[in-house]
Amino acid sequence: MKLKWKLSLSLLAVTGSLFLLGGYWMIHQNFMSSMDDAARRYTASHASQLDLVTTFLARQDDPSPSQAGAEAAAGVPDGALALADAGYALLFSNLPEELDKMDLYDAVEAADTGFVYRQHGDRIWFLEASALPAQTDLHLISAFEVTALYIERTEQLHRFWRIAAVLLAAVALLTALVSGAVLRPLRRLQAAAQRIAGGVYDERTGFVSRDEVGSLSREFDRMAEAIEARDQALRESIRQRDDFVSAFTHEVKTPMTAMLGYASMLRTREVDLATRQKAADYIYHESKRLETLSRRLMALMRLGEEKLQLVPTPLSGILNDVRAAAAGLPGVRVLMPESGGLYVRADRSLAADLLWNLVENAAHAAPKDGCVRITVTEQPDRVELAVSDTGRGIPPEELPRIIEPFYMVDKSRSRSENGSGLGLALCNRIAELHGGSLHFESTLGEGTTVRFSLEKEAAPCDVQD
Amino acid sequence: MDPILIVEDQAAIADLIALTLEHAGWPCHVVCDGRAAADCIETGRWSLILLDIMLPGFDGYELKQYIADETPVIFLTARIAVADRVKGLRMGAQDYICKPFEPEELAARVEAVLRRTGRGNTVLHAFGVVLDPTARRVRKNGEDVSLTPREYDLLEVFLRNRGVTLYRDALFERIWGEMPEEGSRTLDLHVQRLRKKLGWHSEIRTLYKIGYLLEEGAP
Known part of the structure; x- marks a missing residue:
């Protein structure tokens, strides 16, 4: 059974039974008190009848009980009465026909304690009997009809049932509506959970309320957000892995194809000298390329596991390493900064590798006779190094992905510049091991600046001059 | 073409x-x-x-x-x-x-x-021998020559590499799909049988310890 129906039915049961019990009890109390009133009134009437009979009998010399009865009946017109002797012979009676001798007998039996009610058909009587004070063998029996009280009670009950029916119907409707409204957020929560389970991770409930349901839905939304983020991260890492595998396959298969093909040609048949030379050349260069690739890949994997020993290193040392290498770059001027006597926490050879790789990339991007500028900026606790070129720039949508292994801005994967596709991935890894990362700023057609930072170290005293 | x-x-x-x-x-x-x-x-x-x-x-x-x-x-x-x-x-x-x-x-x-797709030269010729790769059929002067599958493959390689020295081991590997055993005469036997069936005695030249060569010349 649905919670909505459980809730509304139990509400209805509670309110209904309380209302019915209360109403019934009230009507009953009302009835009892009017019965008491009537009993008091009739007891008084009975007493005045007795009084009239007694007075009449005392006044007369030859008293006739039937006359006394008639006198009393005339004196108290709202009830009927009878005078009976010890043998229950009626000396006077204007009692209704329905009341028989047994009723009178019962009334007389109860005379000492009070009164009785007697019912015949639809009619009910109040009966009270008393022995006459002067003639104790005679009993005065009074009868008053109380049917009207009973009828009224029945009518009251009927009215009450009708009201109750209408009221309970209204209560049922109201509880159904209220429980529906209370449970609506739960239904939306359920629908949202179902959609999320079905893979629609951007589903949110978005309730704004301060109650428990509101906080449940807020928690639910937070959970959905966490799931969505996790899912995206997972997808992203799967995509990166797939891209890596497919790029790696391409990077390996291209040199493999050339090597295998030329080797196969050379060992199958005699070829002319020029072709043989060309084939050998290709085999040599493609194996070199494969070797570089595997070396870089190993480096990347090793750097992935290792925790580097960073030591205080003079920045000038790193810059000198790069300056020496840059001297061999053809057609590009590398503008070196002053180290300013700064010391950094670094692995000198890796940091120099990183900087040199960036310089080399920049030199490839720079136009003929262009220049590459290295700048050093001292920050409160780090030293930032930047490498800028005036080359073609990198499209903004490519920037976030260029550090992925084998990611090529130029989709051709043309190897005219002989990159392995792992250079920037390596650089970024080295930057990370130095507690930073690579930051690219690029404007298409104007150039690119790459920044990374190293932790600053106080200069040791013994080398200060 | x-x-x-x-x-x-x-x-x-x-x-x-x-x-x-x-x-x-x-x-x-x-x-x-x-x-x-x-x-x-x-x-x-x-x-x-x-x-x-x-x-x-x-x-x-x-x-x-x-x-x-x-x-x-x-x-x-x-x-x-x-x-x-x-x-x-x-x-x-x-x-x-x-x-x-x-x-x-x-x-x-x-x-x-x-x-x-019906392009390119469909048959290979040499010294009166015609090899039709589509039908895997060899004729000499209009008459069918019956060859085993290996002999046929060998002939096709020769016809495709006229005037080119084919090295022994690579040739064996290409036809038999594996490296020859040390001192195997299988290849030489097949070449002998091919020469006999086609009547090519000087056309397939033996290069001692190196390989074989189908002479260039008349189709």
Whole structure:
């Protein structure tokens, strides 16, 4: 059974039974008190009848009980009465026909304690009997009809049932509506959970309320957000892995194809000298390329596991390493900064590798006779190094992905510049091991600046001059 | 015959393909990027197009859509996923060759495609012998010559490499699919039988310890 129906039915049961019990009890109390009133009134009437009979009998010399009865009946017109002797012979009676001798007998039996009610058909009587004070063998029996009280009670009950029916119907409707409204957020929560389970991770409930349901839905939304983020991260890492595998396959298969093909040609048949030379050349260069690739890949994997020993290193040392290498770059001027006597926490050879790789990339991007500028900026606790070129720039949508292994801005994967596709991935890894990362700023057609930072170290005293 | 267009951005591989196909007797033209390829496709007539998939400019799939349906296309790529292959073949490519490939395999596939599409030289001739690769039938002066499958394969290799020295071990490996045992005479026996069946006594020359060579000369 649905919670909505459980809730509304139990509400209805509670309110209904309380209302019915209360109403019934009230009507009953009302009835009892009017019965008491009537009993008091009739007891008084009975007493005045007795009084009239007694007075009449005392006044007369030859008293006739039937006359006394008639006198009393005339004196108290709202009830009927009878005078009976010890043998229950009626000396006077204007009692209704329905009341028989047994009723009178019962009334007389109860005379000492009070009164009785007697019912015949639809009619009910109040009966009270008393022995006459002067003639104790005679009993005065009074009868008053109380049917009207009973009828009224029945009518009251009927009215009450009708009201109750209408009221309970209204209560049922109201509880159904209220429980529906209370449970609506739960239904939306359920629908949202179902959609999320079905893979629609951007589903949110978005309730704004301060109650428990509101906080449940807020928690639910937070959970959905966490799931969505996790899912995206997972997808992203799967995509990166797939891209890596497919790029790696391409990077390996291209040199493999050339090597295998030329080797196969050379060992199958005699070829002319020029072709043989060309084939050998290709085999040599493609194996070199494969070797570089595997070396870089190993480096990347090793750097992935290792925790580097960073030591205080003079920045000038790193810059000198790069300056020496840059001297061999053809057609590009590398503008070196002053180290300013700064010391950094670094692995000198890796940091120099990183900087040199960036310089080399920049030199490839720079136009003929262009220049590459290295700048050093001292920050409160780090030293930032930047490498800028005036080359073609990198499209903004490519920037976030260029550090992925084998990611090529130029989709051709043309190897005219002989990159392995792992250079920037390596650089970024080295930057990370130095507690930073690579930051690219690029404007298409104007150039690119790459920044990374190293932790600053106080200069040791013994080398200060 | 119209030349074969080779679209491949890696110079090493493009040269390898050109050398292989030219050796098999098909004229070739090499282009290194998608745009140049699109120009060639538009202006030239080609008996076959070999398409690399990852290309600068346009990729191979895009280029395939430029190419008229009657020109056969073979995709040549490092992507080995079945989905890629299915995609290539669905687009109407005649074949799909995965890198790395053996040059002979490439030549055989190219020939198969040329034959299927009714292009290229369908029969091989030498000294009155005609080999029809489609029917796998050999005739000499109009009469059928009965050859075992190995002899037939051997003859086909000779006919495809006229005037070229074929090295023993590579030749064996190509026909038998494995390296010969030390001192094996199997190859020599088959060459002897082939010479006898075709009456070629001086036409197939033995190069002692090196290999064999089918002389160039009259078709």
